[in-house]
Amino acid sequence: MAGPFPPPPGPTFVLRGTQSPVNTLHFCPASQALGNPLLFSGSQSGLVHIWSLQTRRIVATLNGHRGQGVTWLKTLPQGHQLLSQGRDLRLCLWDLAEGRNTIMDAVQLDSVGFCKSSVLARGQLCWMLAVPGKGSDEVQILEMPSKTSVCTLKPEADAKPGMPMCLGLWQANSSPRPLLLAGYEDGSVTLWDISERKVCSRIACHEEPVMGLDFDSQKAKGVSGSAGKVLAVWSLDSQQSLQVNKTQELTNPGIAEVTIRPDHKILATAGWDHRIRVFHWRTMKPLAVLAFHSASVYCVAFATDGLLAAGSKDQRISIWSLYPRP
Numbered sequence: 001m002a003g004p005f006p007p008p009p010g011p012t013f014v015l016r017g018t019q020s021p022v023n024t025l026h027f028c029p030a031s032q033a034l035g036n037p038l039l040f041s042g043s044q045s046g047l048v049h050i051w052s053l054q055t056r057r058i059v060a061t062l063n064g065h066r067g068q069g070v071t072w073l074k075t076l077p078q079g080h081q082l083l084s085q086g087r088d089l090r091l092c093l094w095d096l097a098e099g100r101n102t103i104m105d106a107v108q109l110d111s112v113g114f115c116k117s118s119v120l121a122r123g124q125l126c127w128m129l130a131v132p133g134k135g136s137d138e139v140q141i142l143e144m145p146s147k148t149s150v151c152t153l154k155p156e157a158d159a160k161p162g163m164p165m166c167l168g169l170w171q172a173n174s175s176p177r178p179l180l181l182a183g184y185e186d187g188s189v190t191l192w193d194i195s196e197r198k199v200c201s202r203i204a205c206h207e208e209p210v211m212g213l214d215f216d217s218q219k220a221k222g223v224s225g226s227a228g229k230v231l232a233v234w235s236l237d238s239q240q241s242l243q244v245n246k247t248q249e250l251t252n253p254g255i256a257e258v259t260i261r262p263d264h265k266i267l268a269t270a271g272w273d274h275r276i277r278v279f280h281w282r283t284m285k286p287l288a289v290l291a292f293h294s295a296s297v298y299c300v301a302f303a304t305d306g307l308l309a310a311g312s313k314d315q316r317i318s319i320w321s322l323y324p325r326p
Contacts, residue, residue, distance in 0.1 A: 150194065153180065
């Protein structure tokens with residue numbers, strides 16, 4: 001009997017050479033790549049590799065995390081600067097201009113948890129940073145590059161959501177107020193108003209810890225994945241109240257990361273079951289199951305042109321061209 005999907009194509013190409021499981025991926029914005037598209041990968045060995053997608057080779061290696069796994073990477077809007085977060089409790093700011101590849105500054109983190117940081121541009125020269133806080137259930141907000149503490153977001157005593165597992169800073173186009181979406185160990189997603197230091201809304205989305213979330217600010221709609229077998233789609237109304245819209249049952253438990261393509265047409269998930277799953281974002285219709293990796297897929301990332309990258313415990317990075325952007 002035929003399966004629900006036609007067999008999907010294989011990857012466009014595969015990047016090999018990290019010699020370590022790939023924990024996190026981030027595409028360099030096209031505006032900064034200057035005609036040479038780049039992909040950043042963070043490995044369990046503590047190295048950040050910079051890949052040329054033209055030559056499909058490593059063009060530089062950044063070694064700033066003392067052999068401890070790199071968990072999160074993000075370029076800054078002012079160009080040629082990269083943030084890397086490691087299990088060594090450091091968040092490094094790299095200067096990549098003119099091939100320098102040097103650490104400009106570092107933030108010492110207090111939490112050894114798995115929570116990835118989040119960044120929000122606040123003009124050309126400064127940005128806001130959300131990092132796991134000193135208390136196990138806390139999130140710290142910093143103004144960068146001054147490293148000034150803005151506030152610490154701590155759930156009310158009776159909430160007990162556990163550790164923050166994933167963070168997403170964002171700002172509505174109609175408001176200057178920064179907001180934070182946080183997924184917690186108890187399976188809940190919380191919206192924080194940073195200026196007021198208060199919870200706007202909290203919803204129970206999952207029975208297991210929230211491992212990853214992404215938010216579409218245009219549609220005021222988000223998606224989260226967990227250690228369980230469900231993807232949750234939720235929305236935010238004009239009163240800043242979260243509500244679960246629907247849940248998508250998965251074949252196998254464990255979503256390490258979920259990301260919406262920049263054009264808001266499709267989303268991809270990284271599965272512990274070695275699979276990458278692709279869904280139509282508006283309808284959540286399953287579109288493809290990509291079975292290439294031989295171990296858990298830890299991360300997925302989209303480029304602005306729609307290219308999809310996935311990193312795995314099998315030490316490979318697969319690059320896919322699916323449902324090309326018109």
